[in-house]
Amino acid sequence: MRSSIHLTAREQRITWELLELLHSSLDLHEVLRGAYGALCKLVPADHGALCVSLPGDPTAYDWAVADLPPELFAGYAELAPHDFVRSAVIAQPNVVLRDSEMLPRTAIERSVMFRRSRELGMRLEQAMAVLLAVEPGWHGGITLYRDRRRPFSDRDRALLQHLAPSIAAATRLCRRFGDSMQRGDALEAALRREGMEVVVVAPPASLLARSAGAEALLERWFAPVERSAGALPAPLARALGAVAAAPAPGAHAAPWVRHTSGGELRVDFVPFLERGRTLWVVELREGAVAATPGPWRGQLTDRQIEVAERVLRGWDNALIAEDLGCAPATVKKHLQRVYDALGVPSRTALMAQAAQRG
Secondary structure (H helix, E strand, C coil): CCCCCCCCHHHHHHHHHHHHHHCCCCCHHHHHHHHHHHHHHHCCCCEEEEEEEECCEEEEEEEEEEECCHHHHHCHHHHHHHCHHHHHHHHCCCCCEEHHHCCCHHHHHHCHHHHHHHHCCCCCCEEEEEEEEEECCEEEEEEEEECCCCCCCHHHHHHHHHHHHHHHHHHHHHHHHHHHHHCCCHHHHHHCCCCEEEEEEECCCEEEEECCCHHHHHHHHCCHHHCCCCECCHHHHHHHHHHHCCCCCCCCCCCEEEEECCEEEEEEEEEEEECCEEEEEEEEEEEECCCCCHHHHHCCCHHHHHHHHHHHCCCCHHHHHHHHCCCHHHHHHHHHHHHHHHCCCCHHHHHHHHHHHC
C-alpha cells in the first residue's frame, strides 16, 4: 500500500532526512537505526523495534533496533506465538495497524505480551506496527510503543504508512547487496538469484557493470534503435530519469514493465551510495505469460479475448481498462462473461486453465 499525504514543512524536512539515511549505507543495522531516530521525530514513541526475519525460521529475527529490555528479546522465539502485534500485522502485511485494530483493550491487557512487559517493569500501553513483506521467504517489521495511554493518531498512522515502502526498499537493498557490495561482488550475489540479471548505472544512463546475461537480455527486449553502447536502452534511461527526479528519489516505486505476447520484462531501480555519489542497481526480471489457448477463440468474443489476454499478463481491471480505452466496470462485465463462458469462478482459475491448455 502506498499512501498519499500532505506533509508540513517540518515533516518534509524530517522525511528527506530519513530518506537520506535510508540510502546512506548498505549496513542494515546502521540504516535502520538511523531511520528509527528520524521516524521518532515524526511519530513520537517511547520504545520501538525494527527487525528482519532470519531464513528458515519465521519466529527468529535480526533485531536491528531493539529499544526495549533485552530480556524481552532473549526469549522472543517462545513469546512470538503470543505476540498479538506480530499476529495482527502478519495477517495484513504492508498495512500499518494500531493496537485498537489488533485486539480489544481487555484482550490486550490479558495477553501474554502485555503481562510480560509488566513483569519487566514496562508499560506498553499503545502500539503501532507494520510488517514489511519485502520478498518471498523473509520479511521486515517496525513496531512503535508508547508507555502512556495516548493512542497513535490517524496522522501518526498515515505518516508511517507513507514511509513504510521506502524503509522496505532500503531493507531489501541492504539484505540483498550489503555484504557483497562491501567486497565488490554485488553482481556475483545477484547472479545467484535465479531469474534476475542486473546492471549498475551511473546517472543519467552510463553502464558501469553488468551480470553475465544482462546484455543478451537487453538485446532480446529492446530494438537496436533503442540501444547504444555503454548505456541503458533509451526507454529504461527515461524511466530511471523519472525515478531519480521524483520528489523522494529512491522511495519505493512501481516497476517499469514491458509486455510481449509471450512474456514480460519487469525492471526495478534501486539506489545506493558509493563514495558519496548515487549509483543505481537496475534489476531485470523476465517472466513468461500464459498463451491464450486456441479453444478459447471459439468460445469468446474478440473483446473478451483481449480482456482474457491481459488477465493472463497479471493486469488488474484498472490497467486493462486504460489499455483498452474503456471503463473498469466494462472490463468487469467482460471478465464475468469470460468466466461464465469458460466455466471458471475466478482470475486464478482462469490462469490455471490457460496454463493447463497452453
